[in-house]
Amino acid sequence: MNTAIEFRHVRKTYGDTVVIPDLNLKIETGEFVTIIGSSGCGKTTALKMINGLYEPTDGDILVNGENIKEKDMIMLRRGIGYAIQGSVLFPNMTVEQNISYVPSLLNKKDRKKTAQAVDKWMEMVGLDFSMKERYPSELSGGQQQRVGIARALAASPDILLMDEPFGAVDAITREQLQSEIKTIHQKTGITILFVTHDIEEALKLGTKVLVMDRGEIQQYGTPKELLQDPKTGFVERLVEKQRRMCFLPEGNLKDCEYCGAVCGSPKE
Template sequence: MVAIIKYEDVEKSYDDNVIIPDFNLEINEGEFVTIIGSSGSGKTTILKMINGLLKPNKGTVYVNGNDVADENVISLRRNIGYAIQGNVLFPHLTVKDNISYVPNLLNKKDKEKTENAVKKWMKIVGLDDELLNHYPHELSGGQQQRVGIARALAASPEILLMDEPFGSVDTITKKQLQKEIKRIHDETKITIVFVTHDIDEALSLGDKVLVMNDGKIQQYGTSDEIKNSPANSFVKELIENK
């Protein structure tokens, strides 16, 4: 297995407040990794280091063997999709223009290539083409989230980062979106790193589950390993209280 993301002796602090004291982890190419933990455990901090939104005070984060700190941020992020909670679509752009935003930057004058990418991802996330000319305010919460996922994937990135992407939708829509993202992963084999505060979501979606508390790894393993062999009392309590 090839590590597409690697954290080596990573520390992150704000002034004298150490959020991540000493973090080491490898995520292999094609894995679906969910990150679960208490509020303030460092889940989002770890996620944002992958695409350079946050930088470690010490240590190194590697993507495809390259130190993120040495990479051109724009080039790096074009190869890393990013989907977060809620509606972060451009309100003045149609669905088509939202999804094609990054492909347009990459494909320049090749409009056909961009249009094909938009149609491909509309189909994959389960949206009808009739919505292409709609604006975000004309969509349901679930449709907006699907457009957000399509936009994050439209440039065919190797990595997709998701920060509690389904936290603001109702339970039924959430279940549907969970099925969709699992299916998308099965179809594309893209590497997904998915932050959630929902232990059931973490266990059902992840090939691997990373349990964090106070910026430290409590356990990293498969769903079955987490459920059947909790590493410590924190993980055991997390499972028992789900």
């Protein structure tokens, strides 16, 4: 297995405040990593250091085996999609122009290829083609979120960073977006890092879950490992409720009617 992202002794401070003391982590290519932890523990900071929006105070970050210090930032960011909570769309561009922004830069001479990319990703995130000519202000919050994800994916990144992307949408839209992103991951095989505040979402979507507290890793493991073998008290408290549930094969958690105890595995 190849390593998509590696943190080597990464330290990040703001003035005298140490946000991340010494982060060491390897993320394999194709993994869907959900990141969960207390507010202010350094999740956004860690994500932004991967695409060079923040610089580590010390240590190294490798993307696809290359130290990002030695890479051209524009080239680095082209390979890394970034989707964040709320709308970050260009307000004066239509849906189609927003999604085609990066592909049209990359395929300057091939408009057909760009148009195909727009259609492909609009379909994948469940956006009706009739919305192409609309502006972001003419869309609902959930639709804007979908355009943001389609735009991040249209650049064909091999890594996608998502910072609480479904935080601002209602429960039904959230569930739809969750199953869409899961399908996209399965179809494309890209590496996804997804920050969430919701443990159920973290367990449901992640092939691996990264639990952080005060800039330190509490546990990095599969949902099943977290449920069956929480390594610290912090993780134990986090998954307390879910441990009384069954972990169904399709990734849904369900109240366990049978065992009522630590389960974390499919119930026959």
